[in-house]
Amino acid sequence: MRSWRRLLAVLALAFMATGAQAQERPKIIIDDEGFALMHLMLIESDKVDVVGLTSVSGNVWANRATAMQLKGLEITQDEEIPVAEGATFPLVNTEAMTDRWEALYGKLTWKGAWMKEWVEPTVQSTPAYYGPHDPVELPGGNAKLKKSDEIAANFLIRMVRENPHQITIVACGPLTNLALAQRLDPEFASLVKELVYMGGSLNPRQVLDNVSADEFAREFVNSPRREFNARFDPEAASIVSRAPWPKLVMIPSDPSTGAQLTPELIARMAKVATPEVAEFISGMETGFPMWDEIAAAYVLDPSLETEGDDLYVDYNTQFGPGYGDTLSWREHYQPGLGEQKAHVVRAIDAQKLEAMMVEAMAEGNTAAR
Amino acid sequence: MRSWRRLLAVLALAFMATGAQAQERPKIIIDDEGFALMHLMLIESDKVDVVGLTSVSGNVWANRATAMQLKGLEITQDEEIPVAEGATFPLVNTEAMTDRWEALYGKLTWKGAWMKEWVEPTVQSTPAYYGPHDPVELPGGNAKLKKSDEIAANFLIRMVRENPHQITIVACGPLTNLALAQRLDPEFASLVKELVYMGGSLNPRQVLDNVSADEFAREFVNSPRREFNARFDPEAASIVSRAPWPKLVMIPSDPSTGAQLTPELIARMAKVATPEVAEFISGMETGFPMWDEIAAAYVLDPSLETEGDDLYVDYNTQFGPGYGDTLSWREHYQPGLGEQKAHVVRAIDAQKLEAMMVEAMAEGNTAAR
Numbered sequence: 001m002r003s004w005r006r007l008l009a010v011l012a013l014a015f016m017a018t019g020a021q022a023q024e025r026p027k028i029i030i031d032d033e034g035f036a037l038m039h040l041m042l043i044e045s046d047k048v049d050v051v052g053l054t055s056v057s058g059n060v061w062a063n064r065a066t067a068m069q070l071k072g073l074e075i076t077q078d079e080e081i082p083v084a085e086g087a088t089f090p091l092v093n094t095e096a097m098t099d100r101w102e103a104l105y106g107k108l109t110w111k112g113a114w115m116k117e118w119v120e121p122t123v124q125s126t127p128a129y130y131g132p133h134d135p136v137e138l139p140g141g142n143a144k145l146k147k148s149d150e151i152a153a154n155f156l157i158r159m160v161r162e163n164p165h166q167i168t169i170v171a172c173g174p175l176t177n178l179a180l181a182q183r184l185d186p187e188f189a190s191l192v193k194e195l196v197y198m199g200g201s202l203n204p205r206q207v208l209d210n211v212s213a214d215e216f217a218r219e220f221v222n223s224p225r226r227e228f229n230a231r232f233d234p235e236a237a238s239i240v241s242r243a244p245w246p247k248l249v250m251i252p253s254d255p256s257t258g259a260q261l262t263p264e265l266i267a268r269m270a271k272v273a274t275p276e277v278a279e280f281i282s283g284m285e286t287g288f289p290m291w292d293e294i295a296a297a298y299v300l301d302p303s304l305e306t307e308g309d310d311l312y313v314d315y316n317t318q319f320g321p322g323y324g325d326t327l328s329w330r331e332h333y334q335p336g337l338g339e340q341k342a343h344v345v346r347a348i349d350a351q352k353l354e355a356m357m358v359e360a361m362a363e364g365n366t367a368a369r
Numbered sequence: 370m371r372s373w374r375r376l377l378a379v380l381a382l383a384f385m386a387t388g389a390q391a392q393e394r395p396k397i398i399i400d401d402e403g404f405a406l407m408h409l410m411l412i413e414s415d416k417v418d419v420v421g422l423t424s425v426s427g428n429v430w431a432n433r434a435t436a437m438q439l440k441g442l443e444i445t446q447d448e449e450i451p452v453a454e455g456a457t458f459p460l461v462n463t464e465a466m467t468d469r470w471e472a473l474y475g476k477l478t479w480k481g482a483w484m485k486e487w488v489e490p491t492v493q494s495t496p497a498y499y500g501p502h503d504p505v506e507l508p509g510g511n512a513k514l515k516k517s518d519e520i521a522a523n524f525l526i527r528m529v530r531e532n533p534h535q536i537t538i539v540a541c542g543p544l545t546n547l548a549l550a551q552r553l554d555p556e557f558a559s560l561v562k563e564l565v566y567m568g569g570s571l572n573p574r575q576v577l578d579n580v581s582a583d584e585f586a587r588e589f590v591n592s593p594r595r596e597f598n599a600r601f602d603p604e605a606a607s608i609v610s611r612a613p614w615p616k617l618v619m620i621p622s623d624p625s626t627g628a629q630l631t632p633e634l635i636a637r638m639a640k641v642a643t644p645e646v647a648e649f650i651s652g653m654e655t656g657f658p659m660w661d662e663i664a665a666a667y668v669l670d671p672s673l674e675t676e677g678d679d680l681y682v683d684y685n686t687q688f689g690p691g692y693g694d695t696l697s698w699r700e701h702y703q704p705g706l707g708e709q710k711a712h713v714v715r716a717i718d719a720q721k722l723e724a725m726m727v728e729a730m731a732e733g734n735t736a737a738r
Contacts, residue, residue, distance in 0.1 A: 088555045091460060091548075092604050092686060094611075096706050132555070151553050154523060176552070179460075183549055184520050186457045186501070235461050235604060242463075317461060318688055337465050 025049040026193070027166050028299065029159060031086070031152070033058030033065045033112070033173035035072030037261070037269075037284070038292035040277060041357055042170065043076050044364025047300050050078070051167070052159060054152035056086040057132070058173035058232055059112045063088070065173075067136040070143035075280045076364065079145055086152030087176040088132050090233035097319070105321045109219045110228050123211055125285060153180035157188055164191045165246065170299055171197040172292035174229050179236035182243045189243035196249040198295040199237060200313065200326035201227035202344065207258040212287030220253060223325075227253050230315050231324035237315035242338035250313055250342040251298060252326065255305075256289035259350040265357065273361035274368050281361075294348055297356045304356065307347035314339040394418040395562070396535050397668065398528060400455070400521070402427030402434045402481070402542035404441030406630070406638075406653070407661035409646060410726055411539065412445050413733025416669050419447070420536070421528060423521035425455040426501070427542035427601055428481045432457070434542075436505040439512035444649045445733065448514055455521030456545040457501050459602035466688070474690045478588045479597050492580055494654060522549040526557055533560045534615065539668055540566040541661035543598050548605035551612045558612035565618040567664040568606060569682065569695035570596035571713065576627040581656030589622060592694075596622050599684050600693035606684035611707035619682055619711040620667060621695065624674075625658035628719040634726065641731035650730075663717055666725045673725065676716035683708040 028042055031054045043050050053073070055065035066085040073081055095114045102108060107119045116129050136142065148155060156177060160167050169192055171178060178195070181188045189195070203224045206217040220226070230237040263286050270278035297304050312334035316325040331341070397411055398421045412419050422442070424434035435454040442450055464483045471477060476488045485498050505511065517524060525546060529536050538561055540547060547564070550557045558564070572593045575586040589595070599606040632655050639647035666673050681703035685694040700710070 087552055089552060091552055092607065094707060100704075100706070153553060180549060180552055183456055183458060183460055183545070184522060184553075238461065319686070335469075337469070338463060 026168050026299075027051045027163055029054060029156065029167055029169050031056060031156070031169060031171040031173065031177055032292065033060060033062070035065075035068040036292065037281065037290070037357065038170075038172055038296040039069070039072055040076065040281065040364070041293060041296040041360040042299065043078055043081070044273070044277065045300055045360040046363045046367065048168075050081055052155060053081060053083045054086045054155060054177055055083065056152065056173045056177050057088055057090070057113055058229060060127070061088060061113045061130060061132045061134075062086055063133070064130065064136050066147050067138055067142050070145040070147060071138055072280075074143045074145055075276050076274075077276070077368070082148045082150075082155065083145070084148040084150045084152040084155035087180060090174060090176055091179060091235045093233055093235070093324075101319070101323060108231065112228060112232055122215055124215070124287060152177045153184055156181045157185045160188060160191045165193050167192055168194045168196065168299060170295055171195065171199075172229070172295055174233040175199065175236040175240040176233045178243075179233070179239035182239060189245045192245055194247040194249065195240070195245045196251065196295050196299050197240070198251040198291050199227055199229040200250055200315070201225055201253040202326060202328060202346065204252075204254045204257050208260055210260075212260060213257070216257075216289055225322070225325040225327075227326065230326060234315050234317050234324035237324070238317050241314045241340060241342070243340070245340065248340055248342040249298065250344045251291070251295045252344060252346075253289070253291060254346050255294055255348040256291045259290040259294060259348065259353050261286050261288045261290055261293075265354050268354070268358050269361045272358060272365055274365045277361060277364060290353065293357060294345070294353060297348075297353050298345060300356060300360070304348050304352055305345050306349050309344045309346055310341055311344050312339045313342045313344070395537050395668075396420045396532055398423060398525065398536055398538050400425060400525070400538055400540040400542065400546055401661065402429060402431075404434075404437040405661065406650065406659070406726065407539070407541055407665040408438070408441055409445065409650070409733070410662060410665040410729040411668065412447055412450070413642070413646065414669055414729040415732045415736065417537075419450055421524060422450060422452045423455045423524060423546055424452065425521065425542045425546050426457055426459070426482055427598060429496070430457060430482045430499060430501045430503075431455055432502070433499065433505050435516050436507055436511055439514040439516060440507055441649075443512045443514055444645050445643075446645070446737070451517045451524065452514070453517040453519045453521040453524035456549060459543060459545055460548060460604045462602055462604070462693075470688070470692060477600065481597060481601055491584055493584070493656060521546045522553055525550045526554045529557060529560045534562050536561055537563045537565065537668060539664055540564065540568075541598070541664055543602040544568065544605040544609040545602045547612075548602070548608035551608060558614045561614055563616040563618065564609070564614045565620065565664050565668050566609070567620045567660050568596055568598040569619055569684070570594055570622040571695060571697060571715070573621070573623045573626050577629055579629075581629060582626070585626075585658055594691070594694035594696075596695065599695060603684050603686050603693035606693070607686050610683045610709060610711070612709070614709065617709055617711040618667065619713045620660070620664045621713060621715075622658070622660060623715050624663055624717040625660045628659040628663060628717065628722050630655050630657045630659055630662075634723050637723070637727050638730045641727060641734055643734045643737050646730060646733060659722065662726060663714070663722060666717075666722050667714060669725060669729070673717045673721055674714050675718050678713045678715055679710055680713050681708045682711045682713070
């Protein structure tokens, strides 16, 4: 939403209720590889205060993700939110290693920035292939907004040290930035309020019956423990899983099989959003499972969850058939190598998710008036 | 040497020769896990300008290494050299993982900060065991000097960006800080002048015939490809080996088998050093192969080398029997996974090394007068 108008709305609310209430909105940093509905939900919502975006390579290279985030903030007119560019490369994994891995162990369905073509015909579009340092020219032109001078991991460390135990990080891409931050500053994770991340996969099953759902099931039917974010930077996922977050919530791919982005949902959101946001979301490709939107919605209201579990989680960093796979254990079975207990969201209320998405867009529009 | 006196000496030299000559001393940052002869050689020498020290966990935890470096700079009276504390933990490897590894694949000779006791009786002393965050009280008291506010990886990035293609990094501990810097800033390595690192092992053979040499041969006789720095953080060693340094020099353990720190050498150095440095080095334990001193001497004068090779080098990051082992290939045989060509020092002139060490101490004393 337009920030200065939100400020006015918040001030008005402060007069109506208590000033403290308005100040207590949870502070959020979104760490992700682009700018999409998940960002809009958190930025447009009245319930949280997004205090920064960080980019990382994953679906696209970090420089492209940064450009998308800057553009996104122009669309929502939240130019005061800083965007810090994150890691261009995963810690250890590389495009060349992934080529070799596929030659040994079989093809990956999705490889993000390393994707040249789908293995078999797919209704989803094929993204353009770029090099890590190729210049970025977004359709419609780049934003005038500039990224922060800070590197994402340093931005995360500074923000968390300035606001100890107050910042919720919502991470929906590979976990490279968070792993770097933790190795740069061993107290980093302990000073965060909560990490909610989309990553990993336990045992998803196809719920919806349509072409997109059939096709996305390719990602897990023969590899239920593989998920893109973790597979792109397995070492980072393991480092993050072993860091001492006061609260750690994992959104694996499991709950997303029942939540698909449809033209109907986009229309519902566009109807209530600001004209700029409506235009932006009306151009979005549909058919995707709403992986990241579940993470954002969980942060706004954890009662979204209909089935959950507390498990010890880690990621396989062995460069074998299971590289990047999710490892999980019930309490008492974990190896004790530092892996932390995570709250794992196994299923959600998809109707509620949709309602929350529409509500967030409406809140952004109300505040903008 | 005392810095302000060195400044006077340099100014005097500038009058005698050209000002430019004095300004062109190569800029050095030393990345290491303590403060020892290697630091003294570079700091006391007239030939180079040490512009920073960074610490890292390895032989000791990073906080102890930092304290040792601050104390060292008080001894040499170089209080203007900044000390930036580096990574407390390796990227992926951990003490707990190393315990499991030893239970699977056999005992390591040396584990640095994770060392509780020697496996069998050894003439070298057993270091005290500490936790990563235990407070540090050095014998004789800690330095009054304070460490920099910057994290080592950030200090390295800033210095290299402020002095592009001018800084030589001499790294003699695990390569965690350099790996972090490269992942934070993908241009970092390309902006360095040269990296000279002590790490890795190709095929060392015992050269000297005494108890210490016999005992240190345990480190390589049955594991010629294993070396402590690389084994402590194998992922960092691999990241660094794949980074685009304009020039990369590897000092493996091989050339150190012919170069042992003896009481005679210490006496020669103490005789010509400043009283403070003489007292410091006179307390040093002898019997060690001079791993790091070779790296420092190579930076001062590469003609130290008597046998070298240009090889592609990487490190094994598979958590199996060869975890952390050195991988090397002649040109044309490398896999092409990003591994870089390194100049590998295979043998050195040990007498020349000793003479250079004595010379550096004398230079520091001359400048201090």
